[in-house]
Amino acid sequence: MVFWKRTFPLAIAFCAGVIFTIQYYVPHPKSEAMLTQSNNWIMIISAFSIVLGLSSLLHIHAGRIKRSTPGWGFSAVLVFSLVTTALLGFIFGREKGSPFIWVYDNMLTPLSSTMFSILAFFIASAAYKAFRARTLEATILLISAVFVMLANVPIGKLISEYIPKIGNWIYENPNMAAQRGILLGLSLSFVATSLKIIFGIERAYLGGGE
Amino acid sequence: MKIKFFLMLFQICILLISCAPQLPHERQEKLILPSKFKAIDAPNDDGSAVMLVWSVSPSENIKDKVIENEIKEKTRKALKKETTENTKDALIEEISKRVRKEVETSYKSHPEVKYVISMSKTKDGEFAKTAEIKSNSSYASENPKYFGHSNNNLMLHFLEITKPFKELKEKEAELTKIIVDSNTLIETIQFAINGNQENLLSFIKEKEEKYKVLSLQLREAKGKEKEQLQKKCEAFRTDMNRYQQISEFAKRQNNSAGEEKITELKEKVLKTREEREEIRQQLNNEDDLTYYFKLEMTDGKETLIYPEIVSAYPIPNYFNWARFNHFVLMLLFSIIVMFFIGYAKRNPNLFIRKINGLDAVDEAVGRATEMGKPIFYFTGLGTMGELPTIASTNILGRVARKIAQHDSQIKVPCTDPIVMSVCQEVVKEAYTAVGRPDAFREENVFFVSNEQFSFTAAADGMMIREKPATNFFLGYFFAESLLLTETGAGTGAIQIAGTDALHQLPFFITTCDYTLIGEELYAASAYLSHEPVLMGSLKGQDAGKLFLLVLVVIGVILSSIGVDYLMRLLEPL
Numbered sequence: 154m155v156f157w158k159r160t161f162p163l164a165i166a167f168c169a170g171v172i173f174t175i176q177y178y179v180p181h182p183k184s185e186a187m188l189t190q191s192n193n194w195i196m197i198i199s200a201f202s203i204v205l206g207l208s209s210l211l212h213i214h215a216g217r218i219k220r221s222t223p224g225w226g227f228s229a230v231l232v233f234s235l236v237t238t239a240l241l242g243f244i245f246g247r248e249k250g251s252p253f254i255w256v257y258d259n260m261l262t263p264l265s266s267t268m269f270s271i272l273a274f275f276i277a278s279a280a281y282k283a284f285r286a287r288t289l290e291a292t293i294l295l296i297s298a299v300f301v302m303l304a305n306v307p308i309g310k311l312i313s314e315y316i317p318k319i320g321n322w323i324y325e326n327p328n329m330a331a332q333r334g335i336l337l338g339l340s341l342s343f344v345a346t347s348l349k350i351i352f353g354i355e356r357a358y359l360g361g362g363e
Numbered sequence: 364m365k366i367k368f369f370l371m372l373f374q375i376c377i378l379l380i381s382c383a384p385q386l387p388h389e390r391q392e393k394l395i396l397p398s399k400f401k402a403i404d405a406p407n408d409d410g411s412a413v414m415l416v417w418s419v420s421p422s423e424n425i426k427d428k429v430i431e432n433e434i435k436e437k438t439r440k441a442l443k444k445e446t447t448e449n450t451k452d453a454l455i456e457e458i459s460k461r462v463r464k465e466v467e468t469s470y471k472s473h474p475e476v477k478y479v480i481s482m483s484k485t486k487d488g489e490f491a492k493t494a495e496i497k498s499n500s501s502y503a504s505e506n507p508k509y510f511g512h513s514n515n516n517l518m519l520h521f522l523e524i525t526k527p528f529k530e531l532k533e534k535e536a537e538l539t540k541i542i543v544d545s546n547t548l549i550e551t552i553q554f555a556i557n558g559n560q561e562n563l564l565s566f567i568k569e570k571e572e573k574y575k576v577l578s579l580q581l582r583e584a585k586g587k588e589k590e591q592l593q594k595k596c597e598a599f600r601t602d603m604n605r606y607q608q609i610s611e612f613a614k615r616q617n618n619s620a621g622e623e624k625i626t627e628l629k630e631k632v633l634k635t636r637e638e639r640e641e642i643r644q645q646l647n648n649e650d651d652l653t654y655y656f657k658l659e660m661t662d663g664k665e666t667l668i669y670p671e672i673v674s675a676y677p678i679p680n681y682f683n684w685a686r687f688n689h690f691v692l693m694l695l696f697s698i699i700v701m702f703f704i705g706y707a708k709r710n711p712n713l714f715i716r717k718i719n720g721l722d723a724v725d726e727a728v729g730r731a732t733e734m735g736k737p738i739f740y741f742t743g744l745g746t747m748g749e750l751p752t753i754a755s756t757n758i759l760g761r762v763a764r765k766i767a768q769h770d771s772q773i774k775v776p777c778t779d780p781i782v783m784s785v786c787q788e789v790v791k792e793a794y795t796a797v798g799r800p801d802a803f804r805e806e807n808v809f810f811v812s813n814e815q816f817s818f819t820a821a822a823d824g825m826m827i828r829e830k831p832a833t834n835f836f837l838g839y840f841f842a843e844s845l846l847l848t849e850t851g852a853g854t855g856a857i858q859i860a861g862t863d864a865l866h867q868l869p870f871f872i873t874t875c876d877y878t879l880i881g882e883e884l885y886a887a888s889a890y891l892s893h894e895p896v897l898m899g900s901l902k903g904q905d906a907g908k909l910f911l912l913v914l915v916v917i918g919v920i921l922s923s924i925g926v927d928y929l930m931r932l933l934e935p936l
Contacts, residue, residue, distance in 0.1 A: 174693075178686055181679045182409045195748070199781070206780030206810035213806050224828060248550070249566075261814070268816035272842060275849040276870075283873035332865050335881040337911060338904075339863050342885035344696050345904045346750055354704065354896055357757035357789065357888060 163353040170351030210235070297323050394476070395422045396667050397520075400658045402675035405523055406509060407686075410679030412525040415480060415656055416503065417669075419518045422660070423498035424476050430466060438462045479659040480522060486655050486672060493656075494522055508685045512931045524654070526677060531646050538639040545632045548605070552621050552628075567607070574599045652676075688933060699910075700903030707899025715898060720859050720877030721890045727857045728765045731832035737772040737807075738762075739831045741822065741847065743838020743862070744815060747781045751863055754885050755838040756782070756789055758861075761891040762835065763793035767802060775808040776825065778818045783810045819843040823850040836860040836875070837884060840867045848874035861887065 173191075176184050214228035242253040286292040303309030304320020349355035397418040405412035438459050445458060476498040481490035503509070504516035509523075551566065577599060581592040653676045658669040707713055731738045740759055745752040759775070766773045773790065777783035787808045794803035812818045823846060826834070834851040836844070836858065844860075844867040851858050852874050860871035861879030871878045879887060882904070889897035918929045 178683050178690055179681055180407055180409045180683045181681055182411075183679075185409055199746070202780040202784075203813075204780075205784055206813070209780070209783060209810040213809050216806070227824070248553075261817075264820075265814070265816040268820055268846065269842060272845060275845045278849060279845060279870060279873045335865060335868075338882040338908060341696065341904045341907045341911075342863075342882040343750055344693070344907075345700050345900045346754060346885050348697055348700055349897070349900055350753065354900065355757060355888065357760040359788070 159356075159359065162359055163356070167351055167353065170347070174351075207235075393422065394660060394662060394665050394667050395420050396660055396669055397658070400669045400671065400673060402654070402656050402673040404675055404678045407680055407683040408677075410677045412523050413654055413675035413677050414509065415522045415524065415658075415673070417478075417520050417658060419520065420476075420498070420660065422476055422662075425470055425499060427499055430470055434463050434466045437466060474662040474664065476660065476662045478520070479661060480524075481657045481659070482524065483655045483657075484652055486674070488655075490655075490657050493524060496520070496522060498660075507931070507934070512928075524656075526646070526652075526654075531642055535639060535642050535646070538635050538642065541635050542632050542639070544602070545628045545635070549625050549628050549632075552625055567603075570599070570603060574603060692933075695910075696903075696907045699906050700900050703903035703906060704896050704899035707895040707902065711895035711898075713895070713898045713902055715886075715890060715901060718879065718883055718886065718890055720861065720879045720883070721887055723857070723859060723877050724762060724765065724891070727833040727835075727859060728762070728769050728771060730857060731766075732769040732771040734832045736832035737774050737829060738766060738833045738835070739822075739826065739851075739856075740773055740775045740835040741838065742775070742777060742782055742786065743836070743840050744778050744818070744843070745782075745839040746779050747785055749839060751839040751884065752779075752782060754888065755861075756785055757888040758835075758837055758884075758891065759786060760789045760793050761888065763790045764797055767794045767797045767799045770799070770802065773807060774825075774829075774831075776811045776818070776822055777809065778811065778813050778815075780810050780813075783808060815841060815843055819846045822847055826850050826854050826856070830854045831856050834858045836862070836871065837879070837887075838862065839864050845870040845874065 173188075176188055211232065214232050217225045217228040218232065238253065238256055241251075241256060245251045245253060247253050280298070284291075284295045284298055286295050300316060300320040301323055302320075303312065304317040304324070309316040309320065346355065397420045400415070400417040402413055402415050404410075405414045441458050441462050442455060446455060478496045478498060479492060480494045480496070482493040483490045498520075501520050501522060502517060503519035503521040504514075506521060507516075509521070510516045510519070574596070577592060577596050581589065581596055584592050653674050655672050655674045657672055660667045660669075728738065740762065742752055742755040742759070747753070747756075763773055775783075775786045775790065777786060787805060790808055791800070791803050791805075794800055811821045826847075827850065831851075831854070834848075834856045836847060837860070840847075840862050841864070844862070844864075848858055848860065848871060858875035859877045859879075860875040861884040862868065862871060863881050863884055865881075868878065868880060872880075886901055889901050914929070914933070918933075921927070921929050
């Protein structure tokens with residue numbers, strides 16, 4: 154049992170890791186074909202995995218409806234929407250103008266846009282909390298933020314032609330330097346983490362880890 | 364002594380830079396053929412290309428860059444001579460334009476010299492023109508991927524010729540267009556038959572609007588762009604007429620006529636697909652061919668032909684030497700990391716700096732236990748194939764163990780079914796490892812939605828209703844990060860976040876109590892477990908970082924004095 158739960162997955166991770174590392178340096182058409190084929194297999198398997206997700210979703214929400222737990226109405230709406238949309242797609246197809254696409258264009262898209270638009274208010278609230286001159290660093294942050302924000306709106310240039318220049322300088326120099334510093338460390342972490350996974354040193358994602 | 368040594372090094376560098384071969388500045392009037400012309404297999408590729416290389420001829424047009432440099436220099440001298448501090452911008456611009464016109468006229472008075480490449484599949488067969496190149500372009504120095512960074516590359520031209528060749532590719536594209544157009548027509552007729560006149564009309568209106576935009580662009584375009592836009596406009600006009608006809612046709616005729624038309628079009632699509640497959644087969648059969656090339660040089664009045672016909676046979680390569688520097692660095696870092704892992708096994712007490720966010724995990728779990736509230740753990744929007752998600756599931760195992768020990772409750776809403784399966788296993792194993800398999804509930808690790816904002820809405824709703832004591836946001840997040848963390852902050856939860864998404868870090872830092880920045884997310888697993896092997900890998904990363912820092916400092920110093928050899932050595936190709 155340990156072989157199938159631990160050793161076999163580690164062997165697959167090792168072989169796949171080594172093969173695809175080598176593939177990156179081999180331009181031969183057979184190597185490219187292997188990569189394309191693997192990507193196709195991954196997409197197919199990922200598509201099948203939606204069945205897992207659906208069963209989890211239905212199991213949980215059907216249970217809530219059955220037990221009439223508080224908020225079971227939301228679960229009923231979810232199950233009804235899931236089943237109705239799926240049936241619309243199966244019966245009427247997914248061409249342009251079909252009911253399925255109508256539901257997508259007129260219900261899902263506006264709802265997603267609404268959620269996205271709430272970000273504007275959350276950003277204002279987060280900025281209000283963050284930009285307070287309590288310490289030296291916070292003051293520097295506040296002043297930099299003011300310049301960068303004004304540089305991105307027309308009124309900044311109206312106030313002074315130097316504001317956009319300072320704002321862009323802050324964005325393109327100290328900000329970029331900090332981002333690149335983080336990226337440098339990140340890239341090495343990627344290498345180290347990938348090595349740990351390929352060689353089976355990091356096994357927590359299999360469950361347990363020991 | 365040291366100062367003398369560095370001064371000498373500096374002088375050698377300047378000497379080396381000035382010894383670089385320069386392009387001929389004085390152009391020979393008489394046409395002279397290049398001294399060398401050869402065809403070779405393109406290196407580091409999948410066998411789909413050959414390369415032609417030939418030397419620079421003294422008769423060539425002067426390179427545009429050389430002309431620009433001369434314009435700059437002459438403009439600078441003219442402005443110095445003719446202007447003062449108080450001179451107006453308009454006059455400065457006039458002088459610049461005058462100088463530019465003078466220099467360009469002097470160079471462009473010479474007829475333009477071009478190279479013409481012709482190709483054949485047999486030595487004695489008919490040669491068809493493949494490419495026409497201006498003599499002041501296409502230098503080998505512009506392609507270090509194939510030729511390296513030698514200064515001699517300034518004296519070589521190069522052209523890459525890929526197979527499949529132009530005519531076959533054009534034919535394939537033409538057939539693909541016929542297939543796409545036919546499928547569009549089938550769709551259009553189906554709209555009409557289904558009675559979706561409204562959709563058909565809005566579809567036609569869309570096309571009309573695109574045509575209007577193209578017409579406006581055509582009015583303003585010039586030269587080659589105008590020709591291309593004209594062709595596009597003509598194609599659009601033909602399409603528009605066709606759609607109008609279909610619309611009229613659908614109104615007048617009955618459904619069966621429409622169905623017949625669809626059947627006819629479907630047959631056409633099938634035939635065209637077969638034809639396209641044949642062409643693709645022909646392209647694949649180009650595998651076993653040697654290609655022959657001729658070089659001609661012309662200035663419009665006279666044409667010279669290189670005496671020798673050259674040939675090349677494209678071969679797929681087994682190693683991409685352009686990525687050799689990348690390969691060496693990868694091996695080097697891997698060896699460093701493995702070395703430190705071995706070192707850590709022998710010396711387990713390695714120092715690692717304090718990471719406040721990870722020290723707070725115990726406190727956060729304890730708080731949830733005292734309050735009797737659940738802990739929410741978000742793994743982000745990534746799939747299981749992405750490193751941040753793998754790192755997140757590694758941390759989940761450690762966190763789930765602490766939660767199981769404290770007899771608290773964890774909930775893991777997931778956006779990906781595979782991630783959900785992995786998280787279920789991880790949490791289950793964590794509970795089993797501390798002897799509490801009965802406390803694990805599978806419905807606590809569940810799939811929500813793989814749509815970004817659907818998941819966010821569901822997660823926000825859960826946080827508002829259940830008011831968790833602690834939220835973990837560890838993984839790769841996009842725009843939903845602020846929506847989640849602001850909502851969590853509003854419910855009064857302790858929030859610990861960690862991501863390598865640079866654009867989301869500011870949002871996490873402002874709204875969460877603790878944030879793991881970038882590589883701290885990957886260090887978390889080692890930090891929480893204190894396993895020597897994992898700590899060793901962190902040390903290896905740090906050693907690699909030190910090596911890179913030293914390289915950066917040396918590279919900056921060398922580049923500042925004009926020696927970019929180190930930069931070229933590490934350049935991605």
